[in-house]
Amino acid sequence: LAKTTQPISMDSYEGQEVNITCSHNNIATNDYITWYQQFPSQGPRFIIQGYKTKVTNEVASLFIPADRKSSTLSLPRVSLSDTAVYYCLVGGTGGGNKLTFGTGTQLKVEL
């Protein structure tokens, strides 16, 4: 599985856009990029997944450049409730995939 590198922590203020970048230099051709969010004392929650270019859903956007060696999770207009740990994962989407989590990025949103 491709190794990922992301910042340990980030700080932001309510209403700002937050971009968390993940590096995955050894990503394989059939690997997808997936982001999870985890609040304290809860299990992780799937946010978004993409393969290339841009993917957008109701909570986030995922930007993937042409070389796919990095990706950026964009959270628009964050609120206090977005304070959480965000994990970037890389791997295939075939059935039965175990998830390999790193240490994630602790996002802290303040007033």
Place this chain on the structure above:
Amino acid sequence: DTGVSQNPRHKITKRGQNVTFRCDPISEHNRLYWYRQTLGQGPEFLTYFQNEAQLEKSRLLSDRFSAERPKGSFSTLEIQRTEQGDSAMYLCASSRPGPGGYEQYFGPGTRLTVT
């Protein structure tokens, strides 16, 4: 609520005792996963079931750990002769059949404390 449920939510046990946790996945999900998470770390894969078949176990999973999913629905994770190093949050997740195994739905976890 039809999400993944886990019981108990908290378990305190003495070293050397056996403990068993239960996971009830989302009903139409045929895949079920167990993970372990310690403070400050991301979840770590333990084992995976497709229906009742246990298809993969982590090499990190000692022989004291065993998991079952007897009818392809709920699953149990048993830890025998618990050690203090087993203290962690044990997470269960499930996912749908077919492609998209990376979208897993996690339960709230069982926090184990071994004294």
